[in-house]
Amino acid sequence: MMSLLFLLITAAMFALLMGRANVSDARVLDIRISYVLYGIACVLSLYWFSYHASQHLDIIL
Amino acid sequence: MLNVMVRNINALGLLGIAFILGIGLVMQVVLDELPCPLCLLQRIGFALLMYGFMLNIVIGQRFSHYGVIVFAALFGAMASLRQISLHVIPGSGTYGSAVFGYHLYTWSFLLFTATLLAVGVLLMLSRMPDMDIDGTVKMNLLERSACWIAVVTVALNVIATFLECGPLVCADNPVDYVMLKSLG
Numbered sequence: 001m002m003s004l005l006f007l008l009i010t011a012a013m014f015a016l017l018m019g020r021a022n023v024s025d026a027r028v029l030d031i032r033i034s035y036v037l038y039g040i041a042c043v044l045s046l047y048w049f050s051y052h053a054s055q056h057l058d059i060i061l
Numbered sequence: 062m063l064n065v066m067v068r069n070i071n072a073l074g075l076l077g078i079a080f081i082l083g084i085g086l087v088m089q090v091v092l093d094e095l096p097c098p099l100c101l102l103q104r105i106g107f108a109l110l111m112y113g114f115m116l117n118i119v120i121g122q123r124f125s126h127y128g129v130i131v132f133a134a135l136f137g138a139m140a141s142l143r144q145i146s147l148h149v150i151p152g153s154g155t156y157g158s159a160v161f162g163y164h165l166y167t168w169s170f171l172l173f174t175a176t177l178l179a180v181g182v183l184l185m186l187s188r189m190p191d192m193d194i195d196g197t198v199k200m201n202l203l204e205r206s207a208c209w210i211a212v213v214t215v216a217l218n219v220i221a222t223f224l225e226c227g228p229l230v231c232a233d234n235p236v237d238y239v240m241l242k243s244l245g
Binding site: 002004009016038041046049 | 108132136
């Protein structure tokens with residue numbers, strides 16, 4: 001699952017580099033694809049952080 | 062002129078973080094130090110940070126782009142603080158080897174905090190907006206190289222993490238590469 005997160009961020013970065021804000025040419029990626037991919041990566045990152053942060057709480061508490 | 066300097070600082074920041082991720086990968090391969098799930102979350106924090114710097118380089122400086130960097134740095138700092146809290150109690154052991162006296166998760170926390178400070182300085186120096194008419198800015202060689210190095214570094218992390226964890230949840234204390242082991 002962590003590899004999926006890295007994959008999403010890589011795809012978001014690639015789409016950002018290849019994209020344009022005002023798309024008039026069908027061959028050019030819409031930059032909003034990059035934002036969506038990054039948003040999904042952020043939500044999944046927070047989910048996995050909460051999952052892993054809740055492990056081994058006995059050591060701290 | 063000032064904006065060009067700030068854009069170059071963004072590119073250098075991007076290169077610096079790509080270098081840090083690269084060091085993590087080299088330590089993983091050469092020293093066989095497999096990252097734990099919290100270590101991977103810190104790497105993800107660095108990757109999320111890099112996206113914010115790339116937004117500033119590719120689209121131009123905006124407050125929202127610096128906001129992305131701040132949120133990513135806070136995320137990474139949370140992940141590294143969580144790991145520090147696991148090892149801060151005497152006798153609870155450590156994870157991985159130390160570099161210049163500090164473990165990698167401590168370095169991560171310091172770097173995420175330094176990024177927050179640097180963003181504060183950049184925000185004071187920046188004059189916004191810095192956008193071209195078609196929504197993009199012209200990138201120089203340094204900025205273009207920094208962006209592609211960042212993409213390649215994160216892509217290498219995709220491969221390394223997939224080999225280590227496979228498609229499932231990563232082990233708490235990984236000792237070998239799950240995918241390489243399953244292939245025999």
